[in-house]
Amino acid sequence: SYVLTQPPSVSVAPGETARITCGGDNVGSRSVHWYQQRPGQAPVVVMYYDSHRPSGIPERFSGSNSENTATLTISRVEAGDEADYYCQVWDGGSNFHYVFGTGTKVTVL
Amino acid sequence: EVQVVESGGGLVQPGRSLRLSCTASGFIFGDYAMNWVRQAPGKGLEWVGLIRSKAYGGTTAYAASVKGRFTISRDDSKSIAYLQMNSLKTEDTALYYCTRGDGGYDMYYFDYWGQGTLVTVSS
Numbered sequence: 390s391y392v393l394t395q396p397p398s399v400s401v402a403p404g405e406t407a408r409i410t411c412g413g414d415n416v417g418s419r420s421v422h423w424y425q426q427r428p429g430q431a432p433v434v435v436m437y438y439d440s441h442r443p444s445g446i447p448e449r450f451s452g453s454n455s456e457n458t459a460t461l462t463i464s465r466v467e468a469g470d471e472a473d474y475y476c477q478v479w480d481g482g483s484n485f486h487y488v489f490g491t492g493t494k495v496t497v498l
Numbered sequence: 499e500v501q502v503v504e505s506g507g508g509l510v511q512p513g514r515s516l517r518l519s520c521t522a523s524g525f526i527f528g529d530y531a532m533n534w535v536r537q538a539p540g541k542g543l544e545w546v547g548l549i550r551s552k553a554y555g556g557t558t559a560y561a562a563s564v565k566g567r568f569t570i571s572r573d574d575s576k577s578i579a580y581l582q583m584n585s586l587k588t589e590d591t592a593l594y595y596c597t598r599g600d601g602g603y604d605m606y607y608f609d610y611w612g613q614g615t616l617v618t619v620s621s
Contacts, residue, residue: 390562422607424543431595431611432535432543438601443609475543479605485559487533487545487606 391480393490400496401466409493411459411476419478421459423452427472435474436461463495471497500524500610504596507615510586518581518615520596527577528552531599531606534570534581536592537614546594549579554603564590586619593617 394412401407411421421439424432434443436452439459449464463470476490506518520532531554534546547560549570558570569582579596593614599606 420601420605420607424608426543431613432608433611434607434609437607437609477543477607481604484562485604486561487548489543489545492542 390484390486391478391488393476393478393488395474395476395490395493397491398494398496400498401463402498403466403468405466407463407466407470407495409461409463409474409476409495411461411490412457413459413478414457416457416459416478417455419454421452421454422477423461424475424477425470425472426475432475466495466497468497471495500598502596502598502610502612504594504612504615507594507617509618509620511621512586512588512619514586515582515584516586516617517583518594518596518617520579520581520612522577522579522596522598525598527572528574532570532572532579533597533599533606533608534579535595535597535608535611536590536617537595538589538592541592544592546581548599548606550604583617586617588619591617591619 423436425435426432439454440452451462474493501523503521531550533548549558567585572579595614596612597608598610600609
């Protein structure tokens with residue numbers, strides 16, 4: 390089945406840029422969505438269809454997707470961005486399911 | 499305001515059954531697919547299954563790990579989705595989230611989530 394691989398952790402200083410990658414075989418041909426999960430809270434979508442930002446999500450969040458890697462970029466990182474981030478795609482076909490990435494813990498130093 | 503609220507979780511013995519409910523408000527429930535996603539303690543997210551809107555036949559799909567044991571249904575008149583879980587295993591222990599699926603047919607992303615209901619399978 391389809392696998393999405395993320396780095397377990399990313400550390401970034403306040404005000405700097407965090408880049409969270411999501412690797413998958415030809416993931417660029419799929420639509421990738423991103424979720425933020427703060428400790429003890431439910432996930433929140435922060436990016437959908439690769440680069441669309443839901444209302445209420447700061448412009449500091451951006452997304453891209455090409456070839457074998459999708460990337461969520463958080464500019465001017467703030468303490469409130471500390472959370473787990475998951476990418477997700479749809480895998481249709483004989484083994485229909487929705488795949489989540491392994492998750493990345495973003496730590497703001 | 500869109501709200502999704504799960505209920506029905508609890509402690510259950512292996513092999514037994516449990517039914518979760520997902521009560522929604524703030525949108526036309528019948529127009530959307532509803533999904534269940536679970537998260538084992540300290541682990542990542544795992545999609546469990548979905549039920550499409552009546553416009554797409556109200557059909558269902560399940561993750562391989564629960565297929566044949568779990569069943570999703572919906573009552574659009576009450577804006578409720580259900581997750582019937584049979585033959586529960588210890589590995590089904592998780593926080594179960596109900597989420598709304600938005601986007602094109604089957605190309606869903608999960609735009610609204612409940613706070614989850616905890617299911618613990620243990621003897």
